[in-house]
Amino acid sequence: MTVTLLTDYGHDDEFVGVCHGVIRTIVPDAPIVDVTHGIPRHSIRHGALVLRNALPYLPPGVHMAVVDPQVGTERRAVAVRCGDGRLLVGPDNGLLSLAWERAGGVVEAVDVSRSPHRLEPVSATFHGRDVFAPVAAHLSAGAALADAGDPLDPADLVELELPVASVGADEALAHVLLVDRFGNAALNLDHAALLATGGTIGSRVLVESGGRSRKATVVQTFADVAPGELLLYEDAWGWLALAINRGDAAAELGLEPDREVRIAASR
Amino acid sequence: MTVTLLTDYGHDDEFVGVCHGVIRTIVPDAPIVDVTHGIPRHSIRHGALVLRNALPYLPPGVHMAVVDPQVGTERRAVAVRCGDGRLLVGPDNGLLSLAWERAGGVVEAVDVSRSPHRLEPVSATFHGRDVFAPVAAHLSAGAALADAGDPLDPADLVELELPVASVGADEALAHVLLVDRFGNAALNLDHAALLATGGTIGSRVLVESGGRSRKATVVQTFADVAPGELLLYEDAWGWLALAINRGDAAAELGLEPDREVRIAASR
Amino acid sequence: MTVTLLTDYGHDDEFVGVCHGVIRTIVPDAPIVDVTHGIPRHSIRHGALVLRNALPYLPPGVHMAVVDPQVGTERRAVAVRCGDGRLLVGPDNGLLSLAWERAGGVVEAVDVSRSPHRLEPVSATFHGRDVFAPVAAHLSAGAALADAGDPLDPADLVELELPVASVGADEALAHVLLVDRFGNAALNLDHAALLATGGTIGSRVLVESGGRSRKATVVQTFADVAPGELLLYEDAWGWLALAINRGDAAAELGLEPDREVRIAASR
Numbered sequence: 001m002t003v004t005l006l007t008d009y010g011h012d013d014e015f016v017g018v019c020h021g022v023i024r025t026i027v028p029d030a031p032i033v034d035v036t037h038g039i040p041r042h043s044i045r046h047g048a049l050v051l052r053n054a055l056p057y058l059p060p061g062v063h064m065a066v067v068d069p070q071v072g073t074e075r076r077a078v079a080v081r082c083g084d085g086r087l088l089v090g091p092d093n094g095l096l097s098l099a100w101e102r103a104g105g106v107v108e109a110v111d112v113s114r115s116p117h118r119l120e121p122v123s124a125t126f127h128g129r130d131v132f133a134p135v136a137a138h139l140s141a142g143a144a145l146a147d148a149g150d151p152l153d154p155a156d157l158v159e160l161e162l163p164v165a166s167v168g169a170d171e172a173l174a175h176v177l178l179v180d181r182f183g184n185a186a187l188n189l190d191h192a193a194l195l196a197t198g199g200t201i202g203s204r205v206l207v208e209s210g211g212r213s214r215k216a217t218v219v220q221t222f223a224d225v226a227p228g229e230l231l232l233y234e235d236a237w238g239w240l241a242l243a244i245n246r247g248d249a250a251a252e253l254g255l256e257p258d259r260e261v262r263i264a265a266s267r
Numbered sequence: 268m269t270v271t272l273l274t275d276y277g278h279d280d281e282f283v284g285v286c287h288g289v290i291r292t293i294v295p296d297a298p299i300v301d302v303t304h305g306i307p308r309h310s311i312r313h314g315a316l317v318l319r320n321a322l323p324y325l326p327p328g329v330h331m332a333v334v335d336p337q338v339g340t341e342r343r344a345v346a347v348r349c350g351d352g353r354l355l356v357g358p359d360n361g362l363l364s365l366a367w368e369r370a371g372g373v374v375e376a377v378d379v380s381r382s383p384h385r386l387e388p389v390s391a392t393f394h395g396r397d398v399f400a401p402v403a404a405h406l407s408a409g410a411a412l413a414d415a416g417d418p419l420d421p422a423d424l425v426e427l428e429l430p431v432a433s434v435g436a437d438e439a440l441a442h443v444l445l446v447d448r449f450g451n452a453a454l455n456l457d458h459a460a461l462l463a464t465g466g467t468i469g470s471r472v473l474v475e476s477g478g479r480s481r482k483a484t485v486v487q488t489f490a491d492v493a494p495g496e497l498l499l500y501e502d503a504w505g506w507l508a509l510a511i512n513r514g515d516a517a518a519e520l521g522l523e524p525d526r527e528v529r530i531a532a533s534r
Numbered sequence: 535m536t537v538t539l540l541t542d543y544g545h546d547d548e549f550v551g552v553c554h555g556v557i558r559t560i561v562p563d564a565p566i567v568d569v570t571h572g573i574p575r576h577s578i579r580h581g582a583l584v585l586r587n588a589l590p591y592l593p594p595g596v597h598m599a600v601v602d603p604q605v606g607t608e609r610r611a612v613a614v615r616c617g618d619g620r621l622l623v624g625p626d627n628g629l630l631s632l633a634w635e636r637a638g639g640v641v642e643a644v645d646v647s648r649s650p651h652r653l654e655p656v657s658a659t660f661h662g663r664d665v666f667a668p669v670a671a672h673l674s675a676g677a678a679l680a681d682a683g684d685p686l687d688p689a690d691l692v693e694l695e696l697p698v699a700s701v702g703a704d705e706a707l708a709h710v711l712l713v714d715r716f717g718n719a720a721l722n723l724d725h726a727a728l729l730a731t732g733g734t735i736g737s738r739v740l741v742e743s744g745g746r747s748r749k750a751t752v753v754q755t756f757a758d759v760a761p762g763e764l765l766l767y768e769d770a771w772g773w774l775a776l777a778i779n780r781g782d783a784a785a786e787l788g789l790e791p792d793r794e795v796r797i798a799a800s801r
Contacts (some may be wrong), residue, residue, distance in 0.1 A: 003290055010572075011278055011545055012715035014584050017538075017569035024536060024565050028593065031291050035284035038277075038746070041778065047770035050281050057396060058288035059295065069780070072755025078360075124755035126770035129591060181279035182308070221339025223393035236393035246336070248310065271551075271557060298558050304546075317548050324663060326562065327556035384665070416761055421593035448546035464582035488606025488658035513576065513603070 001140040002031045002061030006051050007128060008039040009066070015126070019064075019133040022119070026137035033058060039180070042069040044095050046257065047158050048176050052098035053237040055086070063099065064128075064136040065090040072124035075130050077115075078157065079139065079148050081108040087145065087205070089136045091127070094160035103189045109157060110149035117148060163258060167193045171264035176255050177239065183248030185255040186239040194218065194232070194240055205232060207242065208262040210254045215266055216242065232263070271296045273318050274395060275306040276333070278300040282393070286331075286400040289405040293404035300325060309336040313445050313524065315427050316506040319365035324352070327458070331395075332357040332368065339391035342466050344382075344398050345424065346406065346415050348375040354412065356403045358394070358532050361427035374381060376424060377416035384415060392435030392520070434460045438531035444506065450515030452522040453506040458531070461485065461499070461507055465532045473500060474509065475529040477521045480531055483509065499530070535674040536565045536595030540585050541662060542573040543600070549660070553598075553667040556653070560671035567592060570698050572715070576603040578629050579714050579791065586632035586769040589620070597633065598662075598670040599624040606658035612647075612691065613663050613673065613682050615642040621679065623670045625661070628694035643691060644683035651682060697792060701727045705798035710789050711773065717782030719789040720773040723797070726751065728766070728774055732799045739766060741776065742796040744788045750776065750798055766797070 003023055009015035016037050023032060035054050041147040047067035055063070068075075068091040076092035083104020088096045089112070100106050104128040112118070112131060115139040135148050165174040165188045169252045172194070174187040180190040199205050199218045207216050207230065225231045227246040230253075235241040242261070249255060268340040270290055276282035283304050290299060302321050306314040314334035322330070332381040335342075335358040343359035350371020355363045356379070360483060367373050379385070379398060384405040401413050432441040432455045439461070441454040466472050466485045474483050474497065483497040492498045502508040509516045509528070513527075537557055543549035550571050567739060569588050573581040581601040589597070602609075602625040603729040610626035615637020622630045622703045623646070634640050646652070646665060652674045656664040669682050699708040699722045706728070708721040733739050741750045741764065750764040759765045764787075767773040776783045776795070783789060 002295065004288070004375060006281075006284075010715055011570070012572035014540075014570040014572075014588050017540075018588050018591045020567045021538070021569070021588065024567055025591070025593040028536065031295055035288070035292055036278070036281040038279035038281075054281050054285050054288065057285045059292040059294070070757050073757045123770040124767065129770065147295045156542060200728055216408055223337050223340045233391065236390040236396065269562065271555070273548075273551075298562055300551060300554045300558055302555070303545070303548040305546035305548075321548050321552050321555065324552045324559070326559040448544055490604050500658065503657040503663065519629045 002033060002059045002128070003136050003140045004033040004035050004058050004061060004063045005037070006035040006039065006065040007037045007067065008041045008043065008045060008047065009037045009128065011037060015128060016201045019128050020135040022129055023137040026134060026140045030140045031059070031135070032102055039067050043067060044093055045160060048095050048098040049178050051096070052102050055099050055102055060084070062087045062136045062140045064132050065095050066132055067095050068093065068127065069215055071127050076111050077113045077127060078152065079110050079112050079135055079145060080106045080154070080157070081145050083107055086262060087139050089132050089139070092158050094158045097159045098155065102167045106157060107155040108145055109152040109154045111152045112149035115149045163188055165189050165193065167196050171262060172195055172197050174261050174263060176257050176259045176261060178257055179250040179255060182243070183250035184235065184241050184243040186235055186237070186241045186249050187261055189240040190238055191240065194263070197263060199232070199263070204266040206264045206266045207232070207253070208264070209259055212253060214253065269326045270403050270407045271302050271325050271328060273302040273306065273314060273331070274304045274333040275308045275310065275314065276304045276395065278304060282395060286395050288399040289396055290404040293401060296406045297404070297407045298326070298399050304523060310334060311360055314443050315365040318363070319369050322366050322369055326394070327351070327353055329354045329356060329403045329407045331399050332362050333395045333399055334362050335360065335394065338394050343378050344380045344394060345380050345419065346377050346402055346412060347373045347410050347421070347424070354406050356399050356406070359425050361425045364424065364426045371502040373421040373424060375412055376419040377412060378419045378422045379416035382416045384410070400446055423426050430455055432456050432460065434463050437464055438529060439464050441528050441530060443524050443526045443528060445524055446517040446522060449510070450517035451502065451508050451510040452517050453502055453504070453508045454528055456507040457488070457505055458501045458507065461530070464530060466499070470518060472532040473531045473533045474499070474520070475531070476526055479520060481520065531532045536567060536593045537670050537674045538567040538569050538575065538592050538597045539571070539580060540569040541571045541598040541601065541728070542577065542581065542663065543571045543577045545571060546588055549662060553662050554669040555757045556559070556670040560668060561675045564674045565593070569684040573601050575599060578627055579694060582629050583631040583669060583712050585630070588637050589636055594620055596617070596621045596623060596670045596674045598666050599629050600662045600666055601629050602627065602661065605661050610645050611647045611661060612686065613644050613646050613669055613679060614640045614688070615679050615768050617641055621673050623666050623673065626692050631691065631693045631719060640688040640691060641689045642679055643686040644679055645686045646683035649683045651677070697722055699723050699727065700752050701730050704731055705796060708795050708797060710791055710793045712791055713789060716777070717784040718769065718775050718777040719784050720769055720771070720775045721795060723774040724772055725768045725774065728797070731797060733766070733797070737799040740798045741766070741787070742798070742799045743793055746787060748787065
């Protein structure tokens with residue numbers, strides 16, 4: 001069964017490679033997919049959103065995720081089975097919660113902090129290597145979830161809360177969910193919400209954030225506006241997003257996660 | 268059959284991982300080689316040159332490449348079979364053209380914009396996921412090229428033009444083709460061109476670019492000059508290149524793609 | 535047999551991808567583990583330490599490593615068999631030496647500079663592609679080590695020297711071994727050495743380096759101190775390391791490889 005990995009380890013150090021080594025030692029031939037290791041350090045919500053977005057495009061399997069500022073403390077390490085059969089492995093800090101919502105909820109959960117699959121001695125700072133990777137590998141090899149740790153009530157798992165946008169008659173008050181490396185900023189709005197404010201393809205809207213105000217064109221893709229122009233489009237995950245064609249919208253508008261953004265019809 | 272990937276997606280986001288996920292969902296066991304995802308954003312020519320250079324070292328298979336500033340517009344998405352049997356998949360913007368020149372030309376081409384293999388709904392901005400990856404995966408699994416899209420006359424494909432150097436009796440007027448992350452700058456000159464200007468291993472040449480002028484030693488490798496010294500050498504792809512031992516030639520000489528560089532015998 | 539790779543090539547260019555291509559051309563199905571390609575350029579010792587640390591977590595196989603400032607000169611290229619059966623391939627500049635110490639020493643060595651497995655013509659600057667990758671691939675496919683090059687006396691191999699800490703009654707004079715991308719600095723001290731100076735979990739120590747002095751708390755993990763506080767902990771490889779919770783200890787204390795650090799009991 002495929003193992004997928006998502007972390008904030010980056011590629012400068014050997015953390016990802018060592019996790020691969022641990023997995024390959026246990027299951028030499030399992031396909032491994034690195035979803036990304038570029039989650040901003042300690043950004044649980046960014047990781048949770050990316051995992052949720054990517055999930056439908058990943059083969060069913062064991063999905064390990066590690067963004068873990070509380071590593072080495074009493075925070076739980078968990079493995080869960082979702083309604084659709086996918087298995088998720090990671091710290092119990094909300095990182096996995098948007099993914100399991102999308103995958104049919106949690107039908108079985110275990111605490112793997114003292115998993116029989118763990119590598120001893122477990123270090124205080126690298127549970128990716130010592131706990132999560134060996135647990136994920138054994139699950140991918142067919143080990144039973146119930147044998148990977150101690151049973152846990154799914155209701156006790158940590159859930160993540162996302163900010164909620166409010167959509168009025170001619171404006172929407174939204175928030176930045178995440179910013180990608182090109183400076184494109186996804187908002188907690190979908191296309192239906194935009195239509196409610198009168199925004200249709202080709203129309204102009206007013207974008208206000210942090211005291212700055214700028215007009216954007218509602219379009220389908222970057223090349224529909226001139227280089228340097230602001231656009232509002234439905235991104236590849238179904239969110240409305242702000243971007244600048246061949247530019248960096250986040251830098252120019254000061255957009256960062258949780259920042260409020262007002263989108264209003266432009267008259 | 269192996270699938271190779273080359274893009275400008277970088278590793279900070281999940282774009283590469285999601286393409287892997289799409290491929291692995293269709294062909295769980297195909298070998299995947301990531302040629303690089305570090306092509307400078309939107310730099311079609313850089314991508315085309317790297318793909319061309321790498322190709323002889325890649326196992327024959329399906330070679331997917333995405334550097335696609337016009338994604339979501341009417342630019343074509345294509346898959347082609349080369350004279351040597353390799354299959355190339357990507358946007359029809361010249362990105363693939365240096366590779367197919369090297370691989371025996373195009374013997375069959377299809378427009379895959381509305382490929383039956385595509386993932387619907389196709390997003391306006393992420394054709395790597397929705398078009399190119401599933402087409403590449405199905406081809407690697409043995410699907411017929413003719414079934415991947417609509418037939419296309421190879422003569423209609425977009426070709427890339429490279430700048431042409433002029434080599435005189437005692438000087439060469441060349442251009443920077445690309446700069447790697449160490450600041451080494453490849454020129455559109457090969458070793459034979461240098462010999463024509465009298466440059467032999469151990470000789471000194473005058474390098475002029477952007478109003479700056481500096482002497483370089485013609486050598487085989489970095490360690491043949493002292494740290495900090497400029498060298499002219501045949502790089503691993505057969506081009507003449509400028510470098511500074513343990514330094515950054517591009518930064519020191521202001522070299523960037525297309526910049527003219529005059530190489531003259533130094534008396 | 536698994537092939538693992540460790541280099542200073544980075545991910546911006548196609549160097550790593552081309553090595554994968556060469557390996558996959560020879561052994562299409564061998565598992566490949568990228569330990570890391572983020573070793574600081576030309577930092578042989580950093581690479582040697584990371585390879586040594588990672589080795590116990592990698593499946594037994596062929597371990598190729600390239601940090602090679604002398605590429606193209608007369609430095610030897612080698613392949614060795616360790617006492618525990620692992621095979622190491624790389625330049626003979628000390629890069630492999632900490633790994634073979636850990637793997638039971640060298641029991642057989644060959645000079646692969648003119649290996650029958652090499653790709654000709656061998657470039658002067660990219661032996662990863664032309665020498666090390668094809669040698670590693672053939673070894674992983676089962677080729678005999680003796681057939682990969684010319685026999686070599688293991689006693690002639692280059693060994694790396696590490697700085698040695700001195701541990702006194704109430705202080706230790708140590709050195710920075712390496713700094714990771716989070717700014718955590720590993721010292722050439724283990725936990726036993728710390729205990730010798732009276733440092734126990736929860737105690738405070740004085741850390742002096744480069745004229746700067748600061749107190750640190752001896753703890754098990756980052757979250758045991760407040761954000762911004764300096765901690766001394768046993769890192770995941772068994773070394774004592776300095777870190778700042780949610781901060782960058784190397785930047786704040788000016789720590790870099792070989793820098794002396796005095797750790798003293800704080801009264």
